[in-house]
Amino acid sequence: MPVNNIKDVVSVFLVEDDEEDFILLKEYLKDIPYPEYTIFRFKDVQSALDELKNNSFQYDIFIIDHFLGSYTGMDLFAEIRSLLGDVPAILISGLSAEELKSIAFRSGFADCIEKRNLSARNLSKALLSVQRILEDPSQNKKRNLSEDSYQVETIRMDAIGSFSGGIAHDFNNLLNIIIANLDLLEMQCKEQPAVLSRIQSAQNAIMRGADVNKKLLNFSRKQFLNPIQSDPNSLISDFLTSSKDLFPENVKMEFDLSIGENIFPIDPIEFANTLSHLLQNAKEAIEENGGRVLLETFVITIDSKKKGGFSDLGKGDYFLLRVGDNGSGMNQEHQGKIYDPFFTTKSKGKNTGLGLSMIYGFVKRCGGRIFVESHSGVGSDFLLFFPVQNFKSNPDSDKKTLQVISKTIIYFCEEGPVSSLVSYYLESLGHSVLRVNDLQKLKSFPGLKNEDLICISEMWKKDFQEWKELLLDMKKSNSKLIIYDFSFLRDDWENENSLKIQWPISRKSLESHFGRN
Secondary structure (H helix, E strand, O other): OOHHHOOOEEEEEEEOOOHHHHHHHHHHHHHOOOOEEEEEEEOOHHHHHHHHHHOOOOOOEEEEEOEEOOEEHHHHHHHHHHHHOOOOEEEEEOOOHHHHHHHHHHOOOOEEEEHHHOOHHHHHHHHHHHHHHHHOOHHHHHHHHHHHHHHHHHHHHHHHHHHHHHHHHHHHHHHHHHHHHHHHHHHHOOOOHHHHHHHHHHHHHHHHHHHHHHHHHHHHOOOOOOOEEEOHHHHHHHHHHHOOOOOOOOEEEEEEOOOOOEEEEEOHHHHHHHHHHHHHHHHHHHOOOOEEEEEEEEEEEEOOOOOOOOOOOOOEEEEEEEEEEOOOOOOHHHHOOOOOOOOOOOOOOOOOOOHHHHHHHHHHHOOOEEEEEEEOOOEEEEEEEEEEOOOEEOOOOOOOOOOOOOOEEEEEOOOOHHHHHHHHHHHHOOOEEEEEOOHHHHHOOHHHHOOOOEEEEEOOOOOHHHHHHHHHHHHHHOOOOEEEEEEOOOOOOOEOOEEEEEOOOOHHHHHHHHOOO
16 A cells, blocks of 8 residues: 555554553553554453443544453454444454464454564554555455455364264274284185285285375364474485376476475374375376476465465464476366365376365474365466474585575465465565566556566466556657566567566476576
């Protein structure tokens, strides 16, 4: 939101019963250079409600503490909304970020802040985001829909996981009984080769059943992990060395592993199984027509400065495992089901449909998150984030910082994990990235005449042709404008007006194009 749309003086209705927290909030608000925030503080629920009954239109923004004696901030805010309707409010709490977001957004708050992360910077960001919602209320509706969708999906997957875990547990008991009896028969039939052969065939089938059962337990998060201090990059290198024949000749494998040792606790066997399933899926998506498979690892730091669009990730270090391909891709309906046990888009008998379910369970048990972005005819990209709490990095592992001149990049894209990751990479190189998905809003952007402007778009985006026409008009008055297209085309298509970067978009390709002066 442009600065000239923000009021010079903003009145804040604060409900906070703790004196020390109030003093801290007041000092942080004083440290914010613009705009000026005037605080009206109320110590309890009753005095706050009495004030609003008499002066209901005096306040611009509401900040409410989570716990207010026998009341909660959500109870108070529900009463405030019954008096005033929808008003912009921020919830402050001692709960963790994940719990807090769920509670706050369901209760109608526009934003929330953990008390342990309270600072002038975080407070300013939250207040400005609330003022953006005042300018464009649709933004709050979009976020609430996104949060609700995530909560529904989490509940659904937990329910499926609990059901799968119960079945797997009972099935495991049955398998143990069958295995024990087959072992006894084997000992008694050593002199009967024909019978012994049938027993061994049954034992092999039971072991395959046990493997399927293990995947169900993995999905349901009831399979125990055995984490040890490991370097995932070494595990990946070992896997690739032993799997040289995994891909046919018409599949090009590209991998870019983060430099040096990145050591943290992880179960090496489950990690290798996860990698194997992801690469196998990528191979099957492209082996008919050929194509590219991208394997990347990267250590990402999420903090208040760099969220990179991954709002579901808490602050901290994450080891990112990324596997992308430019294969057939998936439609939206299939993407919503890919983690369900036994769901598969492949022909009957080709696999069990448990690979991605197992990966989902493994990542969740590690405390991580898995994201997928896929477009029919473009390809798929899986991003696995593993939280690193006891991170040990080789002091010689850091890359030499690329010296680049910071430029403004307008990125016309759909909201999703890939655009978030691309933005993170570009911002890490020192550029300023503005992600837009609305051409009408873009036309009013004051920086369009900037000579150092770079514009990027995704060719599969719905309004791509209209975007290209807009850029060609801009180029008539700004010959220095640089245009890039993220392309799903497999040929060497180029044109004089733009440069092409092929999906999946790798970190190396971004550094090659944007990491130089």
